[in-house]
Amino acid sequence: MNRPRLPHSRALLPLLVAVASLLAVTGCATASREKKAESRGFERGYRQAVKSQYWIIQNQQRQPSSAQTLPPDNINPLTP
Incomplete structure (x- = not known):
């Protein structure tokens, strides 16, 4: 059978x-x-x-550690 052809x-x-x-060209692009966007996202993260x-x-260095500071009454507990 012959198929009817479209005009x-x-x-x-x-x-x-x-x-x-x-x-096809836009698929490659x-x-x-997408590869470049993924790379940019990785770099930003x-x-x-x-x-x-x-x-x-920086914030840790600005705050004094509680172990390094002594209360004023315990500086020298042996002296009266």
Whole structure:
């Protein structure tokens, strides 16, 4: 049996080829874009963790440790 042909099916062929090639090219660009976005996200997260650790250390150094400070009445308990 012969299939019925659509009128203008040959006119649509270049359009379909153009659309298919455009989709193929944008698919590659999307993969590259996703890879770059993932890399940027990793770098941002890494920098944020470094900044957080920096400020934790800075705040620890600013606060005196409770073991290092003595109350005034216990400085020299042997003297009357």
